[in-house]
Amino acid sequence: MSSIIGQRSGNRGKCAGTCRLPYELINKEENKIVDKGYLLSSKDVCTLNFIPELIKSGVKSFKIEGRMKTPEYVGVVTSIYRKYIDIALNENKYIVDEEDNKKLMQVFNRGGFSTGYIKGKLGKKMMYTIIPNHMGVGLGKVISYNPNKGYIKLKLEEDIDLGDSIRISENSCKISELMKNNSNIKSAKVNDIVTIGRIKGKIKLGDYVYKTVSLKLENQINQINSKENIKRKVIAKIDAIIGKPVKLEVIDLATKQTSCIIGNIVEKAENVGTLINRIKEQIGKTGGTIFEIESIQANIEENVYITIKEINELRRKALEDLEEKLRNSINRPKKDIRIQKIDIKGKKDKIKVALLINFIKQEYNYKKLVNVDKIYIPISEFIVSKNKEKIEEIINLTNTYIYMPNIIRNEHKNIIYKEIEKIVNKYKIKGFVISNLSQIVELKKYKLEMVANYTLNVFNNETANELEKLKVHTITMSPELNEDEIQNIKTNLFKELIVYGRTPLMTSEYCAIGNYGKCNAMCTKGRYVLKDRMNFEFPIYTNRINCNSTIYNSKITSILWDNLEINSIRIDILEENIDEINKIIETHKLNKRLEGSNYTNGNLKKIV
8 A cells, every 4th residue: 555655665664654544435426525534544463361371382482573663662561571471481371460550551542452363353443533643641621721821730640740741632732830739749640630731732621641752661671772782792901111102902702803003103201101091991992883892901011191081092993994894704694596587488478467356346347358268257256155056157258267365364264265166176267366475285185277466565586486486377466566676577487467457555354444333244235445634535445255355556557568678467345337338348459548548557657
């Protein structure tokens, strides 16, 4: 979604955060806004309560996502998870301290936490649609407000301190004035009735106040972080003999790597010489370097004179040189990268046309379709009993493939694969469109043709090569690729390109339609879109078998293909009727595209 509408690919680590934007959910049949807010914004996941179970399940590492978060966030979350991982590994009684939960909430939460899908579907409990950023921890309701002085009064549900940050409705500020019984105070406790001063904005009685930053927590974690700044231990040796150059040697204890810096000729002091303790003190000041002086061996003649500036310079140069030597001593094993020369067999045949019919319509006469070489039908449409006659109509028309879903949950797996066995035995099926790698394993027993869907993210020759080893016949180019990237994929597999259709932007287990009220098959009682702040409308279609939803692009992709060295073009259909489909096929087979504000080249001309 981020790639297609924001030109920043999540697959390439550049997500623009389109799920954190506001949307309106509109029932187009009634032309009515049924829900609005940050409808795709999920709460952050917190699995603190499940750490023992996760370890027992075989998990070997925990990933904490700190993208665009503060150092304090990283410090709090990692230290708390480290604490509870250790408790779980030691098989002690596992109880999560409520104070630790509060710290996690304080450092960052979006309307609380969810457990994601780890314990099954949560529906609306996964989301927080009011604000998309840090919520903070509740402090209490405004019980009085003096707009002239900017004073708000509240009964505290959490401790606060001067310097904490708070949010009331859309207003955020740092607490610079805190009073109790008309006296200025530096901190206040739970149940205290306090006045916070100099608050601006539209504030009314009953507004809820949140603490978004805890100064005390930040100070605590900064202390922890400073202690965890592990340094390399070194020994220093200094030789200072009158009439000879001063010499400072530093030795890394772990590797025995050394660095030796020679300075100026040591002079005899006219009056009082440089004290040995002062020299050692200056050598020990490693500051922000990666080193810590473990011990100093000093061979210093009496009454020597060395300036403090020179000692500092010797130390700086010695430690910099040692760090550079340590870096250079770390040799990454060289990878033997061989550019495989692929002997491309001549297969420039007449361009084939593949048609994906996402939804079978009872009122359509599919016998009227022309210029189609293969048709893809989703497994969900095969399962719908009323589609039987229409499916037979299509199968008698041309080569037919079962189009597999992106996601197959365990609870649906047996049902879907049993249905596939029935379908293959009943109909003349040419092959499968594979939407994830597991399906290759499950379906290879049928020995039918396999088309790798765009969801397998064919970005380069290496991916194509691996899919060839897995006996895939055709690869579908990723919609994220531009012209140059498509041309650069050299393979003996057949290359297919989606040249027409609304690109699926998001496949979600969470359904924005079913969750604005009680589900009750709401998705079947209207035609829904999400409208963004730019007034673009993104259609939502649901799968009643898997009960997930797909959000499609607001614009229809329509692109030229002739210079892209492909073997077949694919046309994806949602609502278009038979006459429109035939016109679309005719246009694209001639390497033309549909023009107008409703159409887009997708990523074909972009650098993502």
